Amino acid sequence: MTDFSKTRSLFHMPDGVIYLDGNSLGPLPVNAQQRVMETMKDQWGDMLIRGWNDGGWMQMPRRVGDRVGRLIGAPAGTVIMGDTLSIKVYQALASAIDLVTGQDGQRRVILSDSGNFPSDLYIAEGLIQSLDRGYELKVVAPEEVEAAIDETVAVTMLTEVDYRTGRLHDMKALTARAHAAGALTVWDLAHSAGAIPVDLAGAQADFAVGCTYKYLNGGPGAPAFIYVAPKWAEKARPALSGWMGHERPFAFDLTYRPGDGIERMRVGTPPILALAALDAALDAWEGVDMADVRAKSIALCDLFIAEVEARCPGLTLASPREGTRRGSQVSFRHGEGYAIMQALISRGVIGDFRAPDAIRFGFTPLYIDEQDVVQAVDVLEDIIANRLWDEPRFKQKALVT
Amino acid sequence: MTDFSKTRSLFHMPDGVIYLDGNSLGPLPVNAQQRVMETMKDQWGDMLIRGWNDGGWMQMPRRVGDRVGRLIGAPAGTVIMGDTLSIKVYQALASAIDLVTGQDGQRRVILSDSGNFPSDLYIAEGLIQSLDRGYELKVVAPEEVEAAIDETVAVTMLTEVDYRTGRLHDMKALTARAHAAGALTVWDLAHSAGAIPVDLAGAQADFAVGCTYKYLNGGPGAPAFIYVAPKWAEKARPALSGWMGHERPFAFDLTYRPGDGIERMRVGTPPILALAALDAALDAWEGVDMADVRAKSIALCDLFIAEVEARCPGLTLASPREGTRRGSQVSFRHGEGYAIMQALISRGVIGDFRAPDAIRFGFTPLYIDEQDVVQAVDVLEDIIANRLWDEPRFKQKALVT
Incomplete structure (x- = not known):
């Protein structure tokens, strides 16, 4: 059985960040600095x-x-x-x-x-x-x-x-x-x-x-x-x-x-x-069983979908609902997706945006767990419920999205 | 006027090494580790x-x-x-x-x-x-x-x-x-x-x-x-x-x-x-004038050629004798070039070998000076005069030459 508490300890994660963008750039492994x-x-x-x-x-x-x-x-x-x-x-x-x-x-x-x-x-x-x-x-x-x-x-x-x-x-x-x-x-x-x-x-x-x-x-x-x-x-x-x-x-x-x-x-x-x-x-x-990774990845994605759909109105699932038909990521569509993602990032929940309207979240069992998922949705819920994305600073397009 | 004593201090050089292979791989700049x-x-x-x-x-x-x-x-x-x-x-x-x-x-x-x-x-x-x-x-x-x-x-x-x-x-x-x-x-x-x-x-x-x-x-x-x-x-x-x-x-x-x-x-x-x-x-x-680099490079190469030809019989110049017709390197041919280079490297004078018979020395004014050139030829002279290259360990071909 893969020990995910151990694998989590192998990565550097800044305080206050829930990182759901490992599908774009994985975080720094703590041993990599020394090796380089x-x-x-x-x-x-x-x-x-x-x-x-x-x-x-x-x-x-x-x-x-x-x-x-x-x-x-x-x-x-x-x-x-x-x-x-x-x-x-x-x-x-x-x-x-x-x-x-x-x-x-x-x-x-x-x-x-x-x-x-x-x-x-x-x-x-x-x-x-x-x-x-x-x-x-x-x-x-x-x-x-x-x-x-x-x-x-x-x-x-x-x-x-x-x-x-x-x-x-x-x-x-x-x-x-x-x-x-x-x-x-x-x-x-x-x-x-x-x-x-x-x-x-x-x-x-x-x-x-x-x-x-x-x-x-x-x-x-x-x-x-x-x-x-x-x-x-x-x-x-x-x-x-x-x-x-x-x-x-x-x-x-x-x-x-x-x-x-x-x-x-x-x-x-x-x-x-x-x-x-x-x-x-x-x-x-080393010591990681990819079947364990897959099982946990599906569980994390399923949990995220369930929580978002229960608590965040206006977001439409853009990913297959069936876990076995997805990779290790979930996307939702929203007309203000770009601003919503910027608001999320400003609160430490990091995913990304893919044009024209998808906000995208990667779930990486090596360093993400159920608690991260629930906390991320807490922030998303607050942003949606209180339209916190509706600020000019969240609508300025960056070079890289 | 370029301050080459300053540029020399910007590179890490192991003790006992005269590095004449910057034309293949330049040495580690001391600030690079910190930057990375x-x-x-x-x-x-x-x-x-x-x-x-x-x-x-x-x-x-x-x-x-x-x-x-x-x-x-x-x-x-x-x-x-x-x-x-x-x-x-x-x-x-x-x-x-x-x-x-x-x-x-x-x-x-x-x-x-x-x-x-x-x-x-x-x-x-x-x-x-x-x-x-x-x-x-x-x-x-x-x-x-x-x-x-x-x-x-x-x-x-x-x-x-x-x-x-x-x-x-x-x-x-x-x-x-x-x-x-x-x-x-x-x-x-x-x-x-x-x-x-x-x-x-x-x-x-x-x-x-x-x-x-x-x-x-x-x-x-x-x-x-x-x-x-x-x-x-x-x-x-x-x-x-x-x-x-x-x-x-x-x-x-x-x-x-x-x-x-x-x-x-x-x-x-x-x-x-x-x-x-x-x-x-x-x-x-920064602060380096390429004309200064060129002048010093030619002087170093000229010095090396003169010293080798005066003290190391059996080596044939493979580079143009005229400084303005060369880059910043000098090669000599010798039938036992490979072994000679290995013997040099074992004594801390690092150049390289290019098939079939060239021993190659790069002269890089940023961190190489006249004293290095003379000392390198001292070692080469000893190796040639005393056939110190004539050992099996110097004739084993490495993967990279």
């Missing part, structure tokens, strides 16, 4: 260039990737860290298109849905434009994805958990459907990794990508990850063929030869300080 | 998600980019930080190809040279293969570049300072030659930024990229930069069209619209801890 300091002082400072060998820096993307892999059902050696999620989407999509087009030149549809995170769609647009070979990004409603998978589809590019509503796609079923139609799959796990049990191998996913600054608490702009199924790892052509993905980076050959399997998805020099912070953050998952 | 700690504790820890607004995180790639820009002759608002150098090469090359092809569909040659850093060549190979439209990567000897620029060339992709020999290309002359032939230029400043005076605007360079972990001392895997000339900034199509380069990232539109000018070269969520370390490192350049 050691990496700076004992490794960068004292080892200098020797850190690449003696500090184990060169293997960090693979070693940390394996640690992430254990949380998403990926076998050792199938996940590697680096870059940002958008870059990883580009790599996965480019390789997937390449593999399918090699098999069937007629397939030209990249299928996604309107609940996907926009950056994934933007990256696909850019790639398609660069390729200039008649590929088409087809964006359907989330509930229409299954029916839209047909023989024209080269690749499905889907985010498992909808960033706005928390709606969950059935990865296994959609992957099977894609494979039956002859397509490959790219899964974005941004709101899945560390939030819900993921079984990439069991679902037979082809490619998967994700970020680590949300439920994995790696810090602002922490490195992303990419998974390539073993069946494709030696066949995938890396579109971003950087030296760290070369078979022998330090031979300095003039021509590219892809490295073994997942290694070819490395691009440039890995970000060691960021990897050190992430590596420390992943310690929090 | 504050970013972790006061911003990530206490501001949490609010750091994106209140901590100024969202503007960091631009603000830090401007600081780098001042060292490379780039006007404010033309440089932005992010990703790795290989990714930035991909972006610059893709955009440059796009711009030229729009003007002249017959140009199909990407011209580079065999002294370019291999990753740049690999990235070009991968891009060309993805584009699949008959582009060709033509790699000539460095001294043949000028003559090879003709009307078939779409883009020249050159590294100003050769990573192995330190040989310097004439950026201004080659850019003028490329423009006269109707081509665009991508300049890699990996071994230029912070090493020599660079005048991107004066040279009329079109695109430039570089890393910040060498002479800019940003730390292992520090973020890269990209420069786009103002004349192209609003015309360049970003191949890696991620959400941070969108005109309005937080509108979450389903279709991409490039941001203003250089902003469109942002891709994913910026690496805040790494940017904080780099930002601190850039403080060392």
